[in-house]
Amino acid sequence: MEEKKNILTYEGLRKYEDELHNLKVVKRQEVAQKIKEAREQGDLSENAEYDAAKDEQRDIEARIEELEKLLKNAEVVVEDEVDLEKINIGCRVRILDMEYNEEMEYKIVGSTEANSLKGKISNESPVGKALIGAKVGDIVEVETQAGTITYKVLEIQRSN
Numbered sequence: 662m663e664e665k666k667n668i669l670t671y672e673g674l675r676k677y678e679d680e681l682h683n684l685k686v687v688k689r690q691e692v693a694q695k696i697k698e699a700r701e702q703g704d705l706s707e708n709a710e711y712d713a714a715k716d717e718q719r720d721i722e723a724r725i726e727e728l729e730k731l732l733k734n735a736e737v738v739v740e741d742e743v744d745l746e747k748i749n750i751g752c753r754v755r756i757l758d759m760e761y762n763e764e765m766e767y768k769i770v771g772s773t774e775a776n777s778l779k780g781k782i783s784n785e786s787p788v789g790k791a792l793i794g795a796k797v798g799d800i801v802e803v804e805t806q807a808g809t810i811t812y813k814v815l816e817i818q819r820s821n
Contacts, residue, residue, distance in 0.1 A: 668771030681728040755816040
């Protein structure tokens with residue numbers, strides 16, 4: 662089975678690459694030093710610092726593995742080449758909630774980058790799915806647990 666592509670913006674790619682570099686270069690060194698210092702205290706069977714450092718080491722290695730897998734399957738969206746005729750990953754969109762007459766602005770990103778607090782919604786979320794492919798002036802309906810929400814696409818723009 663082919664692994665799912667992780668769709669990332671260039672900003673997301675840089676963030677994950679920086680985190681991976683920091684884990685490999687800085688955090689691995691720090692935890693190795695903690696383990697060394699804890700070992701020097703003697704008896705490892707009742708050494709809380711040693712156990713904590715080993716747990717931290719395991720967590721760091723797990724995150725490194727997770728990031729390497731994510732980056733190996735990354736597909737970067739070149740935001741400057743995004744077609745602004747219709748909504749796609751990498752663009753910023755301004756929409757109007759028809760029921761509450763409220764304007765909202767979102768950046769459409771891949772699922773690994775989604776962060777609703779920063780206005781980044783996933784292309785796989787209900788709203789993201791409904792918006793993908795829509796054009797300015799289109800009315801889109803989103804099925805949610807609370808019922809159907811209707812949005813009007815007001816503007817599609819580059820995200821930078």
